[in-house]
Amino acid sequence: QVQLVESGGGLVQAGGSLRLSCAASGRTFSNYAMAWFRQAPGKERDLVAAISWSGGTQYYANSVKGRFTISRDNAKNTVYLQMNSLKAEDTAVYYCAADYSRVVTARLAERKYDYWGQGTQVTVSS
Numbered sequence: 001q002v003q004l005v006e007s008g009g010g011l012v013q014a015g016g017s018l019r020l021s022c023a024a025s026g027r028t029f030s031n032y033a034m035a036w037f038r039q040a041p042g043k044e045r046d047l048v049a050a051i052s053w054s055g056g057t058q059y060y061a062n063s064v065k066g067r068f069t070i071s072r073d074n075a076k077n078t079v080y081l082q083m084n085s086l087k088a089e090d091t092a093v094y095y096c097a098a099d100y101s102r103v104v105t106a107r108l109a110e111r112k113y114d115y116w117g118q119g120t121q122v123t124v125s126s
Contacts, residue, residue: 001026001027001115002024002025002026002027002032002098002114002115003024003025003026003115004022004023004024004096004097004098004115004116004117005022005023005117005118006020006021006022006094006095006096006117006118006119006120007020007021007022007023007120008020008021008120009094009120009121009122010121010122010123011123011124011125012086012122012123012124012125013124013125014086014087014088014124014125014126015085015086016086016124017082017083017084017085017086018083018086018122019080019081019082019083020036020080020081020083020094020096020120020122021078021079021080022034022036022078022079022080022081022096022117023076023077023078024077024078024079024098025077029074029077030053030054030074031053031100031102032053032098032099032100032101032115033050033051033052033053033098033099033101033102033103033106033107034050034051034070034072034079034096034097034098034099034106035047035048035049035050035051035070035096035097035099035106035108035113036048036049036050036070036079036081036094036095036096036097037094037095037096037097037110037113038090038092038093038094038095038122039092039093039095039119040089040091040092040093043092045095045110046061047059047061047108047110048060048061048064048068048081048094049061049064049068049069049070049081050070050106050107050108051070051071051072051079051106052103052104052105052106053101053102053106055071055072055074056104057104057105057106058070058106059105059106059108063089064083064090067083067084067085067086068081068082068083068084069081069082069084070082079096081094081096083122086122086124087124087126088124088125088126089124090122090124091122091123091124092122093119093120093121093122094119094120094121094122095116095117095118095119096116096117097110097113097115097116097117098113098114098115098116099112099113099114100114
């Protein structure tokens with residue numbers, strides 16, 4: 001089992017920044033690709049960004065490319081999502097997720113992610 005705990009969400013004005021953190025425990029963190037998903041009210045949960053087990057490759061949804069950065073620190077068992085130039089449409093509950101995978105690139109399908117955090121609310125006011 002892997003336990004994931006997100007933090008760093010909150011209320012921010014449009015154009016502002018937030019950094020989300022997700023602390024993992026329970027298993028060897030470096031065996032897992034990690035991802036951030038988000039779910040806005042009344043919408044499906046979507047992949048925002050993903051990072052391979054080594055941190056060597058990253059994926060970003062088109063909607064956040066150039067504004068968000070995913071990174072990880074395997075020594076600290078933590079994955080981050082730096083969010084800059086936030087927009088009202090970024091408002092959602094953000095979830096981190098873990099996929100037991102050491103392939104070169106992180107897998108993108110939600111069903112591949114076996115472990116999920118409880119979510120953290122991000123609200124961007126316009």
